[in-house]
Amino acid sequence: MGVRAGVVVCATSFLIGALFTHWIADSLTLWKFPVTDEHLWTAASYYVVLAKFPQTLVYVLTAIVALGGTTILWSLRDGEAGNLMFDGGSIFLFATTIVMYSYSVIPSIFSKFSSLPVHEFNSPTPRFLRIATLDLASNNLICSVALTGVLALQAGRAWAERNDDDYVVVELPEDGSKSRARTPGPGTPAER
Template structure:
């Protein structure tokens, strides 16, 4: 069960990370490009309007289902009873839960705050009261936070896999050493 649940968590996390990677082009225009220009804001607005705001509902349900499946599997792994589960899976569950909270508290409201139509050009694209800049900047920064948290989940899961593999190898070596000692004792006794 452990390997299967780890695989499900890694697949779900990778899927969610992939959905975030799709938005890198729009996020780059808003967060990482300097200076932010009005055409880059309009391009990011058009991207988000066409991909996330007007996305069919079954895509959203699918994304929520994959996220929920990953969270449930992490919770099941935490409650699995092994000592390493508390360290690796507990930290993964924290990051995964924090990602869910950021998504629901920052991304969903920012998507709802985007204007339905492309806004008219303003004099200053960096106007702090701009009804396009603020939601786009919130979306881009939240996507960056989510990406870091989900990469953290992947690193923790791979660390747990490596730790368990090393532990199994040590157990095999201990058993082999025990068998060698028993053979030597038997050889001496004869």
């Protein structure tokens, strides 16, 4: 795996980890049944804390997103078939995550979770807050799955490149034509 693929994998893994921290709130709304008002108030309280995070953390996350996206685009520039397929898919999933987070998640956090109405944890949740909390949980899950797809595509690319390295071009002496032959790898019959 090259340096570019390593940067993409590290940046994507970091972003998945950042999304995983939302599990504190999202698990209460996505994976519990029935979703109670107490679950919704707890999740909403988490998002209020998240909305008040220092601005420097937003800059750090933005820099990591920019680094990951730029590195994928840089890999695509090579024009090799494997890069077009794997990096093209990675760019699509990475861009989907960026668009969803920029146009849905971040505006929702800052507009609907800047503060909460006075409540008790078992009091009824207002409809707008219920919908916003459930939407945020769903969007976080979609972004996590998309970024996991980027990791899967990068792993597929590394496997395909490794597999291509097992072949060498051999010139046949009788007619001068060229043929691809598989070189013995670890665990092949040639080693036994």
